[in-house]
Amino acid sequence: MKRELISGESPYEDIVGFSRAVRVGPYITIGGTAPTDTNGNTVGIGDISLQTKQCLETIKIALEKAGSSLKDVVRTRILLTNIEDWKVAAEVRASYFRTIKPVDTIMQVSRFINPDWLIEIEVDAIVAT
Template identity: 65%
Template sequence: MDTFDRELISNGNPMEAVVGFSRAVRVGPFISIGGTAPVAPDGSTVGVGDVQAQTIRCIEIIKEALEQAGSGLHDVVRTRVILTNIDNWKPAIEARKLYFREIRPVDAIMAVSRFVNPEWLVELEADAVISGWGDHSAA
């Protein structure tokens, strides 16, 4: 049975060490990316009041984490779009399809009562499996 190293992917958020989470975790060909908020590098909220802009920012953060893990959006197999208002699903999906229309990962869209920061209208999660892993087991 194969065993895989566990690689923690960080984006430099100081809360990662305090709370005990990672932006993403890669185990072999599998990458999981946790709740991704629409945050700028300086910690401010991107697109306050604009679900589509916030969704785009979340996907860009996910893309960066995947690339840091040796992958990319093309390897995404599942996304989860989490909204504070389910009526905002259309602008969130309009943003999502800019990136995933051809890739077509499975998806879930759900609503929660709120996020830690009340400016956040959406968070995204993603899972990826690096394609061709069996062909590139040393990757």
């Protein structure tokens, strides 16, 4: 199967050596998506709601570039630096996935490479054929 690399334009892609998303056949994996704009600037410093939305908007764009959409998402993983933020992050997530209902994992991590990031989100999608 063909392997397609999808860029998110993040300056971290070359530093770390990653793609925003990778598609192999009908499978799309999107790794830890931080609350950054395309210039690498943190969006919504101190605001878990805005940061969650930014992550999901970045993911949505990556899925579209991969020929997919949010409706193809089968799993999300929410990584938080403060587990107490889970409910607000989950409410924002629900606004994107309320009818799609992919499986989900929510966990706390000690920190991210940028201390202003409160959240990263990962998703897996399978494009229906």
